[in-house]
Amino acid sequence: MSGHGDPIPMMSQRGPALTGEAHVPGDKSISHRSLILGALSVGETVIEGLLEGQDVLDTAKAMRAFGAEVTDHGEGRWSVHGVGVGGFAEPAGVIDCGNSGTGVRLIMGAMATTPITVTFTGDASLCTRPMGRVTDPLALFGAKAEGREGGRLPMTITGVRDPMPVRYTVPVPSAQVKSAVLLAGLNAPGKTVVIEKEATRDHTERMLVGFGAEITVEETEDGRVITLTGQPELKPQHIVVPRDPSSAAFPVCAALIAEGSDVLVPNIGLNPTRAGLFETLREMGADLTYENPREEGGEPVADLRARFSPDMKGIEVPPARAASMIDEYPVLSVVAAFAEGPTVMRGVRELRVKESDRIDAMAQGLRAAGVEVEEGEDWWIVHGLGHGKVPGGATVESRLDHRIAMSFLVMGLATNAPMRVDDGGPIATSFPVFEPLMTGLGADVRRA
Ligand SMILES: O=C(O)C1=C[C@@H](OP(=O)(O)O)[C@@H](O)[C@H](O)C1
Numbered sequence: 199m200s201g202h203g204d205p206i207p208m209m210s211q212r213g214p215a216l217t218g219e220a221h222v223p224g225d226k227s228i229s230h231r232s233l234i235l236g237a238l239s240v241g242e243t244v245i246e247g248l249l250e251g252q253d254v255l256d257t258a259k260a261m262r263a264f265g266a267e268v269t270d271h272g273e274g275r276w277s278v279h280g281v282g283v284g285g286f287a288e289p290a291g292v293i294d295c296g297n298s299g300t301g302v303r304l305i306m307g308a309m310a311t312t313p314i315t316v317t318f319t320g321d322a323s324l325c326t327r328p329m330g331r332v333t334d335p336l337a338l339f340g341a342k343a344e345g346r347e348g349g350r351l352p353m354t355i356t357g358v359r360d361p362m363p364v365r366y367t368v369p370v371p372s373a374q375v376k377s378a379v380l381l382a383g384l385n386a387p388g389k390t391v392v393i394e395k396e397a398t399r400d401h402t403e404r405m406l407v408g409f410g411a412e413i414t415v416e417e418t419e420d421g422r423v424i425t426l427t428g429q430p431e432l433k434p435q436h437i438v439v440p441r442d443p444s445s446a447a448f449p450v451c452a453a454l455i456a457e458g459s460d461v462l463v464p465n466i467g468l469n470p471t472r473a474g475l476f477e478t479l480r481e482m483g484a485d486l487t488y489e490n491p492r493e494e495g496g497e498p499v500a501d502l503r504a505r506f507s508p509d510m511k512g513i514e515v516p517p518a519r520a521a522s523m524i525d526e527y528p529v530l531s532v533v534a535a536f537a538e539g540p541t542v543m544r545g546v547r548e549l550r551v552k553e554s555d556r557i558d559a560m561a562q563g564l565r566a567a568g569v570e571v572e573e574g575e576d577w578w579i580v581h582g583l584g585h586g587k588v589p590g591g592a593t594v595e596s597r598l599d600h601r602i603a604m605s606f607l608v609m610g611l612a613t614n615a616p617m618r619v620d621d622g623g624p625i626a627t628s629f630p631v632f633e634p635l636m637t638g639l640g641a642d643v644r645r646a
């Protein structure tokens with residue numbers, strides 16, 4: 199999907215307290231990886247609870263183009279009949295990853311050590327995002343990339359027949375880059391080593407273990423050292439995708455700011471590489487509890503209970519926590535507007551290269567809604583006004599960015615005047631049931 203349909207203007211406003219249960223969809227990161235690793239296995243992988251957002255559907259389509267048999271059995275149950283490591287066929291057409299950075303970067307890694315030539319593209323947002331961070335390490339294996347200036351899509355990658363294993367220190371905190379190198383390393387002989395100075399989400403490492411690869415992780419002074427032995431035969435898996443903490447963030451934050459609310463968000467994966475937002479909210483004084491904590495599929499899981507929290511205080515978010523909540527800064531900045539005093543967010547340069555420049559998109563929308571924001575290249579400060587004091591009444595551009603659209607629609611549930619976004623269409627990339635889920639809690643969120 200390189201284009202989007204007509205814009206879908208949406209609005210939200212204060213209404214009754216939010217109550218009830220919010221069953222958010224499957225985790226987007228794990229859904230992409232389930233399809234890709236399933237396609238690289240020999241035999242049939244069954245996936246339950248796959249996120250059926252457009253980003254993941256585009257990855258499913260891509261896996262079919264590489265020769266895997268991908269079947270939708272209904273109600274979130276999918277199967278992938280894989281072609282094995284090194285078994286990708288050359289696709290007949292261009293691989294269009296739509297809006298998805300994760301999709302395009304992981305698939306580039308997965309094909310780079312197979313001798314096929316593949317052209318990748320995406321929508322107007324994805325075509326502005328940097329791909330050099332992935333094609334640089336893929337070149338070390340011997341893959342060649344030709345794209346637009348600045349390493350932008352559309353881009354053609356020619357995979358290498360006799361790849362060399364690599365040792366690579368990831369220069370930016372990015373699970374997508376780390377994962378692309380590991381997926382490329384799957385079809386290189388010997389040991390591929392990836393070093394990350396800051397821990398990022400570790401789903402690829404955990405899932406590779408599940409699929410039967412030989413992979414070790416050592417915590418050292420230089421960071422996390424991940425060693426993968428190439429050319430395994432990956433064994434198909436039965437995967438139950440946990441619910442997405444990044445989607446849970448929206449009903450949780452809505453409940454914290456909307457008067458009188460009490461919402462349960464069951465079965466949320468609390469892998470420490472993903473749970474930074476919830477820790478931050480608790481430090482701000484949010485009434486957010488983890489009920490029924492347990493382990494499922496080797497991951498910590500709990501039911502999140504969020505209640506209206508009128509007395510939250512702004513805090514300095516530890517920069518070391520950034521990677522574990524990188525997609526949650528937009529909605530955190532909304533909560534920060536309703537807390538007392540400044541919330542300081544540093545070490546967040548990566549926010550500038552997401553689906554939009556998220557610091558700029560949020561800062562402009564928050565200012566239009568009457569909230570003071572300061573910003574620098576890798577930091578920003580939201581000056582919270584406190585509960586009941588945020589004016590709102592703005593129309594904000596969502597910039598082809600689902601998280602910007604959802605964040606401002608959450609904001610409108612507690613501002614003095616309604617909030618509008620020019621296009622809620624991108625929400626379907628990660629959280630297609632956002633609108634019915636929020637209205638099911640009692641929120642006044644609608645197409646306008
Ligand atoms: O690996 C992943 O599944 C993701 C990694 C993160 O991106 P970066 O690797 O660019 O930080 C995150 O923002 C994205 O939503 C999903």
Ligand SMILES: C=C(OP(=O)(O)O)C(=O)O
Pocket residue numbers: 297298299300301525552553601628
């Ligand atoms: C950054 C995101 O996704 P991606 O990089 O996959 O486009 C996101 O979902 O917030």
